[in-house]
Amino acid sequence: MISSLGTQPTSSLPIVIQGGMGIAVSSWQLAREVSLAGQLGVVSGTALDGVLARTLQDGDPGGHRRRALAHFPSPDIAQRVIDTYFLPNGRGRGKPYRPHPTLTISPSRAAIELSLAANFAEVWLAKQGHDGVVGINMLEKVQTANASAILGAMLAGVDYVIMGAGVPREIPRLLTEFAAGRTGRLTIDVAAASKTHRAELDPVDYLGADLPVLRRPKFLAIVSLHVLATYLNRDPETRPDGFVVEGPRAGGHSAPPRGKMTLDDEGEPIYGDKDVADLAKIGELGLPFWLAGAYATPEKVAEARASGAAGVQIGTLFAMASESGLLPALRNRLVAELEAETLVVRNDPRASPTGFPFKIAELGDTLADEARYEARERICDLGYLRTPTERADGSIVYRCASEPVHMYLRKGGDEAETQGRKCLCNALMANIGLGQVRRNGYVEQPAVTLGQDLEGARALSRRHPDGWTARQAIDWLLGGQRRRELVGAAAASMW
Structure with missing residues (x-):
């Protein structure tokens, strides 16, 4: 597998990659707008099976998911999903969502079909009405869901797969196998394992004669250090088509500091020089790369390009854009606190059950309030961040x-x-208005994740005090860049 991006001129690559945030915060609407603007729009590939199941139970507002499923390659699978979850009049006020099957090492057929349909629908919707590129962002840590999510996205013609929160060494091979219509395999990290555990997915087994010819998407690995980039690049089997180099201030999950973790007076991890990637060494690998984490201003975009990067990946500006999947009330509160300069984003080393530090906006009336979280009954019914563990008898427990x-x-x-762990799965569902209702009437509460660099968002809010669109964010970020390139091109033509 030879990377084609490595030989592609930087000028033909997107300058801005819109980050894949939370659960459906990077919605198909947001990704589509970014792609329409000529950049790389990205949908979040985390928990889309749950998003589809719950959206259908809410009556599928606008009919978008059913419109997408009408184009799914297997009409039988699409109809089974609709028959199982769609409620024409919605589930009714105060009614809980019907559970959907979880994705395990050996998942049920219903679980796989739901995942295929959900990821197809999100990417298909993002790709409508333009010929731009669309990507899907995934967490390596959510290993049991990744094969079916990627295949579903490929069925919709996804252009890029982007993955972080781990070492995604097997994804290039998985993409190649799926593109050839062959079985894809992923090694699953299992605690206390006495043997290797693998998940397998055969596209023919699920699609049969309905399986279309698939195109292999480009793969971008999210790395925090040049060491990981060098490791992935050394073998054609693990080599991505490019890198997103993410600094510690980027939103969501981030790599822990190297060595023993030390906390500051606010209880946040302290990062040092060892946690900064050597961009010169990454550039020497010959693959395109984008910089993420504190690059959300026109000046920082120019700085990234000057360093040899193809561009930047940006999340926070787009999480606050009007097309993001965040509940409008949450988005409005973020913008208001941003303008009042009271918005604080904390890097919590304990919140995520994955062990990765996780950024949470300190909004009142959300689970960022410790007392509010402590009042919540502990429950794990979505299970995306569970760890498979081998018992003494060889069986697997999650x-x-x-x-x-x-x-x-x-x-x-x-x-x-x-201690200190929060249920991110349920909280992130609540962020987009799909929070579960418990039998006792409790409604799952949100917990908003953002990046810690708010400089760009503050500057943009001064221009657009009532909020902004994805296109306005891109125009602001690239206005100066485009002017410089036009001037450069004009100067070159004079010679």
């Missing part, structure tokens, strides 16, 4: 440090690992 403590202990977990 545990999460955010689940009820007694259940975690029963599965062999350490009680110390449960």
Whole structure:
């Protein structure tokens, strides 16, 4: 597998990659707008099976998901999903969502079909009405969901797969196998494993004669250090088509500091020089790269380009854009606190059950309020961040440090690992208006993730005090860049 991006002129690559944020915060509407503006629009590939199941149960407002499913290659799979979850009049006020099957190492057929349909629908919708490029962002940590999510996205013609939160060494091969219509395999990290565990997915088994010819998307690996980039690049089997080099101030999950973790007076991880990627060494690999984390101003875009980067990946500006999947009330509060200069984003080293530090906006009336979170009953019913664990008898159990403590202990977990952990799966669903309603009437509460660099967002809010669109963000970011390129091209033509 030889990378084609490595030989592609930088000028033909997108300058801005819109980040893949949260669960459906990077919605198909947002990705489509960014692609319409000529940049790389990205949908979040995390938990889209749950998003589709719950959206259908809410009556599929606007009919968008059913419109997309009408184009799914297998009409039978699409109809089974609709028959299972679609409620024409919605589920009714105060009614809980019907659970959907979780994706395990050996998932049920229904779980795979839902994942295929959901990821297809999100990418298909993002690609309508333009000929731009669309990507899907995934977490390597959510290993049991990645094969079906990627295949579903490829069925819709996704152009880029972007993955972080781990070492995505097997994804290039997976993309190649799926593009050839062959079985894709991923090694699953299993705690206390006595043997290697793999998940397999055969496209022919699920699509049969309905399987279309698939095109292999480009793969961008998210890395925090040149060491990982060098490791992935050394073997054609693991080599991506490019890198997103993410600094510690980027939103969502971020790599922990190298060495022993030290916290500052606010309880946040302290990063040092060892946590900064050597861009010269990454440039020497010969693959295009984009910089992420504190690059959300026109000046920083220009700086990134001057360093040899193809461009930047930006999340926070787009999370606050009007097309993002965040509930409008949450987005309005973020913008208001941004303008009042009271918005604080904390890098919580304990919140995520994955063990990765996780950025949370300190908004009142959300789970950022410790007392509010402590009042929530611990429950793990979505399970995207669970860790597969092998028992003494060889069977597999799935545990999460955010689940009820007694259940975690029963599965062999350490009680110390449960302290400070938050249920991100349910909170991120609540961010987009799909929070579960419990039997006792409790409605799952949001927890908003953003990057810690707010300089660009503050500057943009001064230009657009009532909020902004994705296109306005791109025009602001690239206005100076485009002027410089036009001037450069005019000067070159004079010679």
